Amino acid sequence: MVIGTRIGPYRLVEEVGAGSMGVVYRARDERLQRDVAIKLLPPSSLHGEAARRLFQREARALSQLNHPGIATIHDFRSEDGVDFLVMEYVAGESLDQRLGHGPLPEAETIALGVQLADGLAAAHRQGVIHRDMKPGNLRMTSDGRLKILDFGLARWAAAETDSASSVAVTAAGALVGTPAYIAPELLQGAVASAQSDLYAAGVVLYECATGGRPFPGLPTGALLEAIQHQTPPAPRSRARVSPALDAVIMRCLERDPTHRYASADALAAALREAGAGRVPPPARRARAIAIAAVCVAVAAGLTAVWWWSDQLRPATAAGMRSLAVLPLGNPSNDPEQEYLADGMTEELITQLSHIRALRVISLTSVMRYKHSRRSMPEIARELNVDGVIDGSLLNSHGRLRTTVHLIAARRDEHLWSGEYTGDTTDAFALQSRVASAIAHEIQVRLSPAERTRLQAPRPIDPLAYEFYLRGRYQWNRRTGAGLRLSVDYFERAIRRDSLFALAHAGLADAWAEIGLYGLTTPRDARARAMREAALAVALAPELPEAHTSLAHVLHNFDWDWDGADREYARAIALNPGNAVAHHWRAHLLAQRGRFGAARTEIRRALRLDPLSVTITLASGSIEYFARRYPAALEGVERATELDSTSALLHRLRAGVLDRMGRESEAVAELGRSFALQGHPEIEAALGAAYATGGMRAALQLLVTGLVRKRASGAYEPAEHIAEMYVRMGDTAKALDWLEVAFREHDTELNRLRVDPLFDPLRSDPRFANLLHRVRLDT
Numbered sequence: 081m082v083i084g085t086r087i088g089p090y091r092l093v094e095e096v097g098a099g100s101m102g103v104v105y106r107a108r109d110e111r112l113q114r115d116v117a118i119k120l121l122p123p124s125s126l127h128g129e130a131a132r133r134l135f136q137r138e139a140r141a142l143s144q145l146n147h148p149g150i151a152t153i154h155d156f157r158s159e160d161g162v163d164f165l166v167m168e169y170v171a172g173e174s175l176d177q178r179l180g181h182g183p184l185p186e187a188e189t190i191a192l193g194v195q196l197a198d199g200l201a202a203a204h205r206q207g208v209i210h211r212d213m214k215p216g217n218l219r220m221t222s223d224g225r226l227k228i229l230d231f232g233l234a235r236w237a238a239a240e241t242d243s244a245s246s247v248a249v250t251a252a253g254a255l256v257g258t259p260a261y262i263a264p265e266l267l268q269g270a271v272a273s274a275q276s277d278l279y280a281a282g283v284v285l286y287e288c289a290t291g292g293r294p295f296p297g298l299p300t301g302a303l304l305e306a307i308q309h310q311t312p313p314a315p316r317s318r319a320r321v322s323p324a325l326d327a328v329i330m331r332c333l334e335r336d337p338t339h340r341y342a343s344a345d346a347l348a349a350a351l352r353e354a355g356a357g358r359v360p361p362p363a364r365r366a367r368a369i370a371i372a373a374v375c376v377a378v379a380a381g382l383t384a385v386w387w388w389s390d391q392l393r394p395a396t397a398a399g400m401r402s403l404a405v406l407p408l409g410n411p412s413n414d415p416e417q418e419y420l421a422d423g424m425t426e427e428l429i430t431q432l433s434h435i436r437a438l439r440v441i442s443l444t445s446v447m448r449y450k451h452s453r454r455s456m457p458e459i460a461r462e463l464n465v466d467g468v469i470d471g472s473l474l475n476s477h478g479r480l481r482t483t484v485h486l487i488a489a490r491r492d493e494h495l496w497s498g499e500y501t502g503d504t505t506d507a508f509a510l511q512s513r514v515a516s517a518i519a520h521e522i523q524v525r526l527s528p529a530e531r532t533r534l535q536a537p538r539p540i541d542p543l544a545y546e547f548y549l550r551g552r553y554q555w556n557r558r559t560g561a562g563l564r565l566s567v568d569y570f571e572r573a574i575r576r577d578s579l580f581a582l583a584h585a586g587l588a589d590a591w592a593e594i595g596l597y598g599l600t601t602p603r604d605a606r607a608r609a610m611r612e613a614a615l616a617v618a619l620a621p622e623l624p625e626a627h628t629s630l631a632h633v634l635h636n637f638d639w640d641w642d643g644a645d646r647e648y649a650r651a652i653a654l655n656p657g658n659a660v661a662h663h664w665r666a667h668l669l670a671q672r673g674r675f676g677a678a679r680t681e682i683r684r685a686l687r688l689d690p691l692s693v694t695i696t697l698a699s700g701s702i703e704y705f706a707r708r709y710p711a712a713l714e715g716v717e718r719a720t721e722l723d724s725t726s727a728l729l730h731r732l733r734a735g736v737l738d739r740m741g742r743e744s745e746a747v748a749e750l751g752r753s754f755a756l757q758g759h760p761e762i763e764a765a766l767g768a769a770y771a772t773g774g775m776r777a778a779l780q781l782l783v784t785g786l787v788r789k790r791a792s793g794a795y796e797p798a799e800h801i802a803e804m805y806v807r808m809g810d811t812a813k814a815l816d817w818l819e820v821a822f823r824e825h826d827t828e829l830n831r832l833r834v835d836p837l838f839d840p841l842r843s844d845p846r847f848a849n850l851l852h853r854v855r856l857d858t
Contacts, residue, residue: 119165144206149199170227176215183291190355195226197348204274212257213280259494264335275337282332290319297453301470324354400466400522404441407450409472421473423549431515433657437524442659442689460489544576566590581620588612588629602825606637624655636827659688675706693723705834712736727756779804799828
């Protein structure tokens, strides 16, 4: 609404918070000449009637609470189809703003804790459980009083017996709240209670006393594991905290709720004793800390208005349409188990990416967050996703235990957890169960084929699947050694299960990359890759990965442009979330001069894999082929921000700079690309040659080195030598080496039609004939 608008007797003064379920304004009550807080639920709310009932339920819960530590509700009305709450307006700063300057003095921590406990006690006596206690939901007035805000996620016992008003805040068994403040028993399926509020209050007190949370810096999956299974360090180990306050806080943080304080009143009493310098006895200590936690929790919810922009969020996971599956943790810390955790992560991504209604971020991008301490909101912003799946995989004596957590990442809110166990013999079925559970939780619509794929995976020999996961783990390393190891593992998988189409597709990809990396001749790589890709398609015609593998061979080794395009299109039709197919098809389209279509495909690939260096670099190469050099350089720079150690990146930058007339920079980039391939001596020699003899001397040095390498028996693409001669202006030798490249079926010839480097050759009949033979003349 527009500032200055009247709604009933209230004039809107300023917006103080906004979110998906409402907007909060400071308003002026013209009748009583006072400021109030108004929370609106607009008719266009994405959550419809359910959100409206939840809004009404919050109003009813707040109306039952009358305490100086809880913001007072004045009215609940509807005006022109708009529901709104009118509440006490509380000026001041939130506790999280205050803690931004560091921990509080102990006397202030205790005084605020007592107020929290008193407020929570008042809420609990009316059957209201806050469920989202944290410093952002507590407001401190200028005179030192504490007010509890935001009861949007509160559980109200009275509502559960009133069928007319009973609205589940989340799906059955789901969790709500902010991960760091969720009590251990809630992660194991227990119903929220006063004791779970008290645990959250303990975390708040911990922050007040030490300036940090009990388990700082952990990604969400590891954090929730720690909450369930670890005792946090005592506050006294991190800051100057008295034994009395330390005992109160640690009692609140007991993992067993029966060991916490029995009520918020008991917590308040224990805090008062701590303020007097007395250590509460264990039973009283538990009750006192629980009260503080409850106070914190109630405080967080009751004054929902001011910080609603931070607190408004979907009541369930329903409506999520984009996900990132973070690398599964390896609790065993056994390096031998890394392949299993990473492999299961990739396969879970693959399973979910088949769901058309869901955008799932590809493995390349999420692997950047392995061992990362980035916050969930940061990850959500960088990947542009609604939700994040975090979790772990433990292999113990042949038993697998997968724990997954669904996080509303932009608000760092834990929505749901699941734990799945099975033998290593049914790992493939286990990942399908996990994917099905996630799909069910976010209520995404599945086609019959998608449902069948998730619920009835083909039985696979367990050892074959283990070999397959190891193969993909090595393939994803994209090193010479890793690719050769991946061949070995894929072949072992096939020996165990000759009908395992995924393993055949993996082996095709491995041989294709070996050929593209120049680790063997293109002809040798092509024969092996084509055999495996064709087998994969024959065994599983509906497997997207099989069609992607076949398209890759047809594209790079057979120059069957139309056939490759059909296979890429088929792979994408079967799985629109296949970033690899979009990426490789973008290259094919660009190489045929279809730059508009290529840009469309690369944008789709980037949406699915936004942090991929190779895909980002591909966006630059498309612009280079289109002769839009400033745009190409921008793409290269974006890729450099992700990873500056790619030799291919520096080679492309050299080409772009050369076209822009920045010759000395281009030579330096060429040298850098060789250094990153393990030849720093070439970088130094190249710089010296350029300094003394200019570009021609530098290029002659490179030609001599490449020819010597081929003479020694090592494979070096002949097209690379042709490039040097083109740049030197020796068109005859350039064409001679291009003929060698054709005879060897050099995959680098894919660029002949569009690479500006070859423009000096385009009028030569030999070049035109070569374009015809690689089918790039139409």
